[in-house]
Amino acid sequence: MTEHDDLKGVNERMRSLMARTTHGRDDFEDLVIVPLFAVVVALVFGALIMLATAVDIPTIGRSFAALAIGSVGSLNAWSETLTAAIPLVLAGLGLGLGFRAGLFNIGAEGQLVMGGLAAVIAGFSLDFLPIVIHLPLTLLIGIAVGAGYAAIAGILKATTGAHEVISTIMLNLISFELLNWLLRQPWLQREGRSDPISKSVPDSAQLPQLLDWINPNLRLHAGLFVMLIAVAFIWWLLFRSKIGFAFRASGENPSAANYAGMKASFVIVLAMATAGGLAGLAGASQITGVLGRASPGFSAGIGFDAIAVALLGRSHPVGILFAGILFGGLEAGGRQMQVAAGVSIDLIGIIQALIIVFIAAPLLVRAIFPWGFRRNGRKEDAA
Amino acid sequence: MDVELRGITKRFGSVVANDNVNLTIRGGEVLGLLGENGAGKSTMMNMLSGLYTPDEGEILIDGKKVEFDGPGDGIEAGIGMVHQHFMLVPVFTVAENVVLGVEPTGKMGYLDMRRARRQVEEINEKYGLHVPPDELIEELPVGIQQRVEILKVLFRSADVLILDEPTAVLTPQEVREFFGIVNTLKEAGKAIVFITHKLHEILEISDRVSVLRQGRITGEGDPKTLTEADLAEMMVGRPVSFTTDKEPAKPGRTMIEMQNVSMLDETDEIVLERVSMSVRSGEVVGVAGVQGNGQTELVEALTGLERVASGKIIFDGTDITTASVRERHKMGMAHIPEDRHKSGMVDSFTIAENMVLNNYYAPEYSRGWAIDWNKVAETSARYCVEFDVRTPSVYLPGGSLSGGNQQKMVVARELERETKLVIASQPTRGVDVGSIEYIHERLIQARDEGDGVLIVSSELDEVLGLSDRIYVMYDGRIVAEFDNTGGKADRNAVGLAMAGAHNGDAATGEGDAA
Numbered sequence: 078m079t080e081h082d083d084l085k086g087v088n089e090r091m092r093s094l095m096a097r098t099t100h101g102r103d104d105f106e107d108l109v110i111v112p113l114f115a116v117v118v119a120l121v122f123g124a125l126i127m128l129a130t131a132v133d134i135p136t137i138g139r140s141f142a143a144l145a146i147g148s149v150g151s152l153n154a155w156s157e158t159l160t161a162a163i164p165l166v167l168a169g170l171g172l173g174l175g176f177r178a179g180l181f182n183i184g185a186e187g188q189l190v191m192g193g194l195a196a197v198i199a200g201f202s203l204d205f206l207p208i209v210i211h212l213p214l215t216l217l218i219g220i221a222v223g224a225g226y227a228a229i230a231g232i233l234k235a236t237t238g239a240h241e242v243i244s245t246i247m248l249n250l251i252s253f254e255l256l257n258w259l260l261r262q263p264w265l266q267r268e269g270r271s272d273p274i275s276k277s278v279p280d281s282a283q284l285p286q287l288l289d290w291i292n293p294n295l296r297l298h299a300g301l302f303v304m305l306i307a308v309a310f311i312w313w314l315l316f317r318s319k320i321g322f323a324f325r326a327s328g329e330n331p332s333a334a335n336y337a338g339m340k341a342s343f344v345i346v347l348a349m350a351t352a353g354g355l356a357g358l359a360g361a362s363q364i365t366g367v368l369g370r371a372s373p374g375f376s377a378g379i380g381f382d383a384i385a386v387a388l389l390g391r392s393h394p395v396g397i398l399f400a401g402i403l404f405g406g407l408e409a410g411g412r413q414m415q416v417a418a419g420v421s422i423d424l425i426g427i428i429q430a431l432i433i434v435f436i437a438a439p440l441l442v443r444a445i446f447p448w449g450f451r452r453n454g455r456k457e458d459a460a
Numbered sequence: 461m462d463v464e465l466r467g468i469t470k471r472f473g474s475v476v477a478n479d480n481v482n483l484t485i486r487g488g489e490v491l492g493l494l495g496e497n498g499a500g501k502s503t504m505m506n507m508l509s510g511l512y513t514p515d516e517g518e519i520l521i522d523g524k525k526v527e528f529d530g531p532g533d534g535i536e537a538g539i540g541m542v543h544q545h546f547m548l549v550p551v552f553t554v555a556e557n558v559v560l561g562v563e564p565t566g567k568m569g570y571l572d573m574r575r576a577r578r579q580v581e582e583i584n585e586k587y588g589l590h591v592p593p594d595e596l597i598e599e600l601p602v603g604i605q606q607r608v609e610i611l612k613v614l615f616r617s618a619d620v621l622i623l624d625e626p627t628a629v630l631t632p633q634e635v636r637e638f639f640g641i642v643n644t645l646k647e648a649g650k651a652i653v654f655i656t657h658k659l660h661e662i663l664e665i666s667d668r669v670s671v672l673r674q675g676r677i678t679g680e681g682d683p684k685t686l687t688e689a690d691l692a693e694m695m696v697g698r699p700v701s702f703t704t705d706k707e708p709a710k711p712g713r714t715m716i717e718m719q720n721v722s723m724l725d726e727t728d729e730i731v732l733e734r735v736s737m738s739v740r741s742g743e744v745v746g747v748a749g750v751q752g753n754g755q756t757e758l759v760e761a762l763t764g765l766e767r768v769a770s771g772k773i774i775f776d777g778t779d780i781t782t783a784s785v786r787e788r789h790k791m792g793m794a795h796i797p798e799d800r801h802k803s804g805m806v807d808s809f810t811i812a813e814n815m816v817l818n819n820y821y822a823p824e825y826s827r828g829w830a831i832d833w834n835k836v837a838e839t840s841a842r843y844c845v846e847f848d849v850r851t852p853s854v855y856l857p858g859g860s861l862s863g864g865n866q867q868k869m870v871v872a873r874e875l876e877r878e879t880k881l882v883i884a885s886q887p888t889r890g891v892d893v894g895s896i897e898y899i900h901e902r903l904i905q906a907r908d909e910g911d912g913v914l915i916v917s918s919e920l921d922e923v924l925g926l927s928d929r930i931y932v933m934y935d936g937r938i939v940a941e942f943d944n945t946g947g948k949a950d951r952n953a954v955g956l957a958m959a960g961a962h963n964g965d966a967a968t969g970e971g972d973a974a
């Protein structure tokens with residue numbers, strides 16, 4: 078063989094090595110079919126539970142119709158679904174990023190409270206600023222405070238080894254109490270009110286409503302764009318950036334990451350802070366886009382629901398986007414269900430929980446719908 | 461019990477891992493299985509043990525056709541496998557690991573650990589395994605962990621034992637003991653499939669040998685009438701050289717130097733005691749020693765994975781005693797870790813990602829804060845061609861590579877970079893003879909280009925064959941140093957030093973005590 082042929086052979090081999098592999102059927106099953114079936118099974122179980130609690134069949138039918146109408150059946154439904162999805166997706170992105178870095182951060186709720194609180198304070202105290210500065214600054218302050226709050230758990234883990242599950246739970250509790258206490262402080266509490274409620278965020282720090290030109294009751298706000306930008310940014314961060322590479326490596330194989338010279342403590346603190354920043358942003362967007370003020374429990378469990386969203390979305394930004402919209406839809410539809418069919422909104426909680434159970438147990442889903450999957454689908458590589 | 465594979469084919473995407481394979485395994489016999497990295501040995505055995513389902517073909521046990529649908533079925537039928545990468549729970553005891561999944565239960569369904577322990581002891585006794593039932597796995601040396609894997613299989617009353625590269629991680633002494641166990645098993649009528657890349661082991665222990673190449677059985681034979689050279693040629697398809705040709709070393713400036721370095725482990729035991737050593741540019745220095753005498757710690761100290769308690773480390777004139785792993789890496793230190801699977805790669809990452817695992821931040825792969833993945837893919841593809849990493853695409857997960865190809869991937873990553881010092885721990889573990897030849901050539905090439913090369917290997921042959929100078933470690937100290945120019949170090953003397961003989965005795969003649 079001449080050198081030229083040799084070179085040609087090498088080039089050809091290189092080209093074939095670099096050809097993108099098409100996503101296999103396995104990926105498709107994992108990412109699309111399993112979640113889809115999980116939702117279906119969860120809805121069926123939801124119906125069974127209603128039956129068991131002596132709800133008659135027509136009511137069940139009506140409640141599912143209400144669920145559909147309330148989540149996607151009208152412009153208002155879509156507006157409500159997306160409005161509910163915004164903070165879920167934002168906080169979920171942070172949690173998913175944490176999971177990828179091997180951190181089980183369940184402190185999104187507290188970080189969201191802190192971010193929202195910071196946004197309220199920045200909102201009413203910097204009201205001399207024009208909106209083009211005031212609004213972004215308010216959101217940034219929410220991000221910074223959320224990040225700082227989560228970083229505490231990160232620093233504790235990096236320096237003392239304190240497990241983040243424990244420390245973030247504690248930080249959640251602290252944030253709730255702090256919120257309750259602050260809401261009674263004269264500088265924060267709304268004038269002339271005796272109940273714990275904060276001053277309002279002025280217009281210059283409010284995320285503008287998007288559809289109020291159609292109907293002022295449509296609550297969808299510009300947080301939608303913030304959310305979409307965040308999805309794109311986190312995707313870039315995880316899969317394109319250098320630091321994201323270190324996050325993922327540390328989560329998948331800490332020992333190999335260490336050997337590769339990635340600093341575990343640095344990754345832990347930075348990943349926690351990023352996650353907290355997103356949760357803080359979720360809180361800030363909720364305050365500046367929907368609530369306009371802080372009150373006890375304004376976080377409404379969004380930070381906990383976001384854990385489910387991150388899991389359902391397989392810690393992938395795009396997955397989290399869809400999962401967040403699904404959960405937003407369940408929430409919006411759930412309210413409608415309660416109004417139209419008189420079914421308790423708790424049922425929605427149960428259905429959400431069931432979806433998670435089935436997502437977490439793909440084998441169960443495969444067993445229930447064997448025809449949806451190739452026999453003998455994926456098996457762990459053992460070689 | 462006899463097992464027969466008939467016309468077995470298995471594909472992974474475009475890769476045909478096994479292609480119409482026929483193979484017979486008989487009770488009371490050791491079948492040696494040879495083949496290049498990625499030839500399909502592990503895949504074939506995974507089908508036999510029920511972990512994979514063949515795309516075509518059938519498996520017959522004592523003439524009867526069986527179908528497995530999961531690893532449980534294989535063991536049910538009496539076929540047990542010890543995998544290339546162990547599958548033990550590190551924080552469980554031996555007994556707990558052994559019974560995991562088939563726990564003996566008492567009347568109320570509670571776990572009867574006493575009975576479990578007794579059964580473990582019985583098997584221990586019967587086959588001379590000598591495994592301590594109550595030790596935690598993480599506290600046992602690999603050699604014993606391996607026996608736990610064997611015990612696990614025997615506990616499930618397997619008649620066919622598949623041992624996938626069991627000796628790759630063993631010290632020569634452990635290999636001796638392991639062969640003893642294999643012989644006991646054979647005499648007890650068990651059928652044994654033994655996979656290895658060490659040809660002399662095949663000749664020594666197996667009764668029959670089959671060679672696999674590109675998914676097909678290409679040769680069978682009687683080890684009594686074959687030589688290592690025959691086997692190598694059957695396997696690779698060309699004659700293989702077992703000795704590395706090299707010019708005499710031309711040592712230059714000191715590349716790395718350790719001065720009186722001591723190191724403690726977490727329990728404050730001394731693991732390195734006043735170690736002084738050096739590697740010069742243009743020379744290969746080997747570290748010989750029975751595993752567990754401080755070689756691992758020596759590498760950890762050199763690469764910055766662990767802090768030293770006292771002493772100094774100087775790399776090309778710079779004091780790096782407190783420098784981080786990353787800093788040392790940037791200064792031109794390459795490190796092939798001894799356990800590729802645990803510390804050298806990320807299974808779920810693509811081959812391309814693994815190829816830049818510790819170099820992803822380098823300017824040539826950077827676009828601002830981002831990684832230029834196209835550039836990475838191109839470089840990875842080149843490395844794969846260069847090192848013959850067998851895969852259809854660099855976008856497949858690193859974990860889908862065969863064991864030896866994973867090793868080649870890690871070696872390629874470390875050797876293709878511009879470096880000044882290469883620290884190679886067990887660089888050819890699990891790699892086939894053809895690739896060993898190539899990796900050795902590349903290590904010598906690194907030397908000839910002016911790198912310092914430090915080789916730590918439990919294969920004495922590898923150390924003797926490659927090194928220009930040899931240190932022997934014993935009990936955390938360097939106990940002897942040998943000049944090996946032109947291979948003149950005395951094998952016996954090195955061996956004696958490894959066994960802890962006094963400096964004076966060990967270093968007679970060419971050796972001078974360190």
Ligand SMILES: Nc1ncnc2c1ncn2[C@@H]1O[C@H](COP(=O)(O)OP(=O)(O)OP(=O)(O)O)[C@@H](O)[C@H]1O
Nearest residue numbers: 460472477497498499500501502503860862863864
């Ligand atoms: N789970 C998998 N997905 C995709 N390809 C695979 C998978 N498992 C094995 N392969 C491919 O099948 C081929 C055979 O692999 P196998 O592990 O059987 O090789 P081997 O003979 O055991 O090699 P080694 O000596 O290196 O361990 C390889 O090309 C490998 O890349």
Ligand SMILES: [Mg+2]
Nearest residue numbers: 460502862863
């Ligand atoms: Mg293998």
